[in-house]
Amino acid sequence: xxEKRSNVRWYFAIGFFLIGVIAYMDRSNISYIAVPMMKDLGxxxxxxxxxxxxxxLGYALMQVPSGMLAEKxxxxxxxxxxxx
Numbered sequence: 301x302x303e304k305r306s307n308v309r310w311y312f313a314i315g316f317f318l319i320g321v322i323a324y325m326d327r328s329n330i331s332y333i334a335v336p337m338m339k340d341l342g343x344x345x346x347x348x349x350x351x352x353x354x355x356x357l358g359y360a361l362m363q364v365p366s367g368m369l370a371e372k373x374x375x376x377x378x379x380x381x382x383x384x
Contacts (some may be wrong), residue, residue: 319383366382
């Protein structure tokens with residue numbers, strides 16, 4: 301006898317997809333606001349580039365510890381923490 305599957309998994313899949321899209325847009329939209337942001341903060345292109353570098357570096361360096369924590373505590377807890 302077949303079990304009826306719940307559609308809840310699709311809601312989670314769509315939700316995680318949308319979260320991923322928003323996270324990607326958050327990381328990539330900095331180039332669109334670079335000029336107004338540099339004018340507003342009085343930054344040179346070099347200073348703005350360094351800020352972008354530090355943001356990317358911090359993001360990249362946290363990938364390995366995040367993976368280790370996900371293995372230790374499980375993906376459910378880590379996703380919950382990441383969303384908060």
